[in-house]
Amino acid sequence: MIGGHSAYRSYQAGCNLAKVAKEYALSLGAVLRLNTEVTGLCRDGAEGRVAGVRILENGVPIAIAARRGVIVASGGFSRDVPLRTAHQPTLVSAYGCTNHKGATGEMIRYARAVGADVLHMEFIQLYPCADPKTGGIDKFAFDCYSGTGYGLIYINKDGRRFVNELLGRDAVSNAQVGSCEKPTFSVLNEAIFRKMARTEEELEKGVAIGRLYRGDTPEQLAQAIGIPENVFAETVARHNEAIAKGTDPEFGKPMNRQMLPMSEGPYYAIAQWPSVHYTMGGLRINTDAQVIDIWGDPIPGLYAAGEVCGGVHGTNRLGGNAIAECIVFGRIAGINAAKAGL
Template sequence: MKEKEENKQSGEAIESISHPNFEISRRAVLQGAAALGVATISGMALNLANPAEAEAANRVMPKKWDETIDVVIVGSGFAGLSAAAEACVKGSKVVILEKRPTYGGNSIINGGEFNAWDDELHLRKQLNLGEDSPDQHKNDTLKGGDNYGFPELVEILTSKAPEALNWMIDNGGLKLREILNRTGGHSAYRTHTCVEGVGRGYTEAIKKIAEGKGAEIRLNTALTWIWRKDSDAQTPIEGIEIQTGNKTKNIKVRKALILTSGGFSRDIKMRQSFNPSIVPEFNCTNQPGATGEVIRYAQAVGADALQMAFIQLYPYAEPETGILDTPAVYPFRGPGYGIVYVNKMGKRFVNEMERRDVVSMAQIKTGAKPTYSIFNEEMIPKMGTKEEVEKGIQKGRFIRAETLADLAAQLQIPADVFQETISNHNKYLAEGKDPEFGRQFTKAMIPLTNGPFYAIAQWPAVHHTMGGLRIDKDAQVIDIWGNPIQKLFAAGEVTGGIHGANRLGGNAIPDCIVFGRIAGVNANKAG
C-alpha cells in the first residue's frame, strides 16, 4: 500500500512538471488560429500554446540564433542514436539532446529482445528452429496489433530488421546469445537476445557507431519549443528552443529535426486522457523521463498524432514495483520452450503463446495478484543463463524447488491442484493438443517432468505507448492535413501507427533502429 502511494506521488510529481502545455482548450486553439492569422504579416511563430502562459501566446520567432546545428535529435535511446549514426556525414554537425542526466532513456533498461526473421549468424537454421520470413514476421505483427498498424510501415520494420541487427554486430561490436525464442504472438523463433540480456547491449553498440562518426550527446538538455513560421506544407522547421539547467538557448536547425523522445507511459495524466482504463494504480516499467511532452510540442506546430489510446501493459513485471529487471524477461522468453503460467489457485489461466495484452488482461481477471511462470532446469539455457538465474534466486526473484509439491508450498498455492495442472500440461504437450487454452505446441518445447523447478512472480505494468506522431515510410512527420512537415522526422516509440493496438514483444528495438536509421539518412537530404 505504501508502495502504491509512493508510486502515485512520484507520478503526480512528474505530471506537474511535464504539463505546462497540456490543457489545449478550444479557446487556445482559437487563439492559436488568431496568432496564425497574424503570422503571415508580422513574423509570429506558429503557436498553439497554453493560454495560461502569457508569453507563449505572443511567441515570436527568435531574432537571432544562439547556435546552428545541422541535425538535432531529441532523445538518446535506440532511435535517436541510430538516427545520429546515419545523419553523421562528413562536415555535418549532429547533436543528440537528452533531458535526463544519463543517456539511453528506456532503451538502456529495455529487456534486450530483438525480432528479426534472420541474422548474419543464421541462428534459427543453426538451432534447427523451423522456418520464418519477413512476410511471416509482418503478418504476425499486423495481426498482433489487430490490423491497426500500417502494412507499408510494418513491412519496412520486418524486412530491414536483420540488416539493423547485422549493422550493430559489424560496426558496433554487438554480441548475441546463441539462443532464439518464440515469444507471445509470434509464429516463429525470431526473438534474439544480446549477451548483456538488457537493452544496454544495443545502446552501447549504436552509441559507439554514432560517436565514432562524430555525433555529440548533450545531457540534461530538454526541448522546450519547436520553431515553425506557419502551417503551410512548404514551411519547414526553423529551429528549436532548448533548456539546460536554467539556461535557455535557441538553435537554428539547418538540415533536420528528428524526434526520438519515446513514449508517455510515466505520465499518468496524459495516458489516462487517451485511455482512462490505464489507472494510476498501475505500476510502470519505464524510466521517469517517459512523459511524452515532445508529442505536444510537435502537435503545436501542426504534427498529427494517432492511436494514442493504445497503451501496452507488460504482463511479467515485478509485482510490487513494476520493474522490468533481468528475471522479468524470462516469462517473456519462455513460451516457445514450454514455460507455464499459473494463478494463485495453481491453475493455468491463459494460452502462454498469447500476446501481451491478452496475457495481461487474463492475469487481471484472475483477481488475485500475482501470477507465476513455472519452468525447469532444462529450459534455462534456452531462455538465458544459469548465472542470471542464480543471481535472481539470491535477490529473491526466482524460487527454486526440487519437486513441484515443494515449489507449491513455497509459493503458498494448493499443491494438489498445481501438480495436476502441470501433469495435464505435460500430457497435452505429449499429445500435441491443448483442449483447455489451445496452446500451439512445438517440437522445441520441454515438458515439466524433471526438476529442479523454478517459479517467478509476475504482474502487469504500463510498458509501451503504441500511439504517437504520424510518420510516412521516410520517417517524415505528417501534419494534420496529411502533408509531410519539411525538415521534421520522427522514429521509435514517439511515433504511432506501426504496432497498432498491441505491440508484439521484441518488435520495439527493430522499430526504433530501422526507422531511426531511415530518419538519419533522410535528414541529411532534407537541408
C-alpha cells in the same frame, strides 16, 4: 518462440546496438548534449518550416537553429500518467511501468503545438510478466516471457493455468487483470532455465533475494508460494501430458518441439503482474519519416522515428520488433533530414 509470434523471429542483441551507433555518430562529429531538456519546437511563421528547438541546458534556456531539420526520437509516453489516462483511462498510476523515467510525452505535446497529428494513442501495451513489487523488468521477468516457448506455464493463485501462454501480451495481460488476483506466477523447472542459459549462481541469487521460489517437487513449490498443492501438481501433470500429445485441450496453445515437460525438479516460480510497457500511439509519419500535420501534409523540416511515432506497429506491437522500427525509420529520417536544405 515468444508470446504473440507465429514463428521463430526474435533475436536478442542487447544494448550493443546503441553503443555502436553512438560511437559512429561521435566519429562523424556529432555533439551529444546531456542534462539537456527540449522544451519546444520552433516553426517559422513565414515558410512553415520547423526551424529549431528550444532547450534547457543545465537549467539555461537556449534556442538552437536547425539548418536541415529536426528529428524527434523521444521515445514513448508510458510514464506520462496524465497523457496515458487521457487516452486509456484504466491505466492509472497504480500500474507500474517497465520503461525509463524519460518515457514521457512532452515531445508529442510540443509537436502537436506546431500542427502535428497523432494516431493510435489509446493503444498502450502492458508487459504481463513485470516484477509485481517494482513494476519493472529484470532478467527473471524476461525469462517469464521467453520461457513460454520452452514449456514454462502461467498459473493463478488457485494453482491453475488461466491462459494460452503463447498469446500476445494484450491477451495475457487482459486474462490476468480480468480473472486473476495479483500476482500470478510463471512456473518452470531447472531444465527450462538451462535452455535460457541461466547459471546455478544466478538461480541461487534469485532465491536468496526472494525473487525466485524453489521446491524439489510441485507440492513443495506450491507450499512455498501458498497455493493448493494437489491442484498445482495436477496442473503440471496435465501440461506435461499436453506436451507429450502435442495438443493443449484446455487453452489451445500451439505445442512445439522445443517444449520440455516439467518431469524433474527443482521447480521454480516467479511472481508476475502486468505493467505499462510500450505505447503504440504517437506522431503520424509517412514512409519518408516526415511528421504529418492534422490536414495530412508533411510538416517541412520535422521528422520522427522510434517509439514516439504512432501507427507503425498497428494496435499491438510484437515483442522484439521495436528496435527494428527505430533502426529503419531512424535511418530514413536521418537520410532525409540530411538531404533537406542542401
